Amino acid sequence: MDEKxxxxxxxxxxxxxxxxxxxxxxxxEAKENxxxxxxxxLKEAKEELxxxxxFQTELLQKEAQGKGYNINIILIHAQDHxxxxxxxxxxxxxxxxxxxxxx
Numbered sequence: 001m002d003e004k005x006x007x008x009x010x011x012x013x014x015x016x017x018x019x020x021x022x023x024x025x026x027x028x029e030a031k032e033n034x035x036x037x038x039x040x041x042l043k044e045a046k047e048e049l050x051x052x053x054x055f056q057t058e059l060l061q062k063e064a065q066g067k068g069y070n071i072n073i074i075l076i077h078a079q080d081h082x083x084x085x086x087x088x089x090x091x092x093x094x095x096x097x098x099x100x101x102x103x
Contacts, residue, residue, distance in 0.1 A: 005069040009078035011055045016078070016085040019048035023085075023092040029101040038096050045089060052082050 024082070026041030062068055069075070 001069040002072070005072060006074055007077040008018035008059055008069070009072075010057050012052045013081050015048045015052035015055070016081040019045040019052065019084040020081075020088050022048060023088050027092050030096040033099070033103060035096070035100055035103075038099075042089075042092065042096065045092070047052050049082075049085055049089060050087070056082060 022041045022045035026045065029038040030087040031036075031042060059069060059075075
């Protein structure tokens with residue numbers, strides 16, 4: 001297996017997972033009307049997803065240069081994690097907005 005591919009994939013998994021966890025915490029805080037904490041958790045989540053995206057961008061740039069990495073199940077899993085985290089971010093933002101409106 002390509003060590004560099006796995007290293008990048010695990011970084012994506014790590015930061016996407018951190019971001020998703022922060023988003024779920026943000027929803028729970030909004031549920032308790034702790035909107036300032038919820039907003040901070042969303043900001044934290046965005047920072048984590050940005051880190052994950054930086055690693056994904058490295059993969060994409062290498063691929064565009066014809067120097068792509070070997071695709072393996074760990075990399076596929078990492079991409080899946082990132083896509084789910086991004087979807088969760090969109091939904092968390094909407095859910096928190098609904099909690100704010102219904103306060």
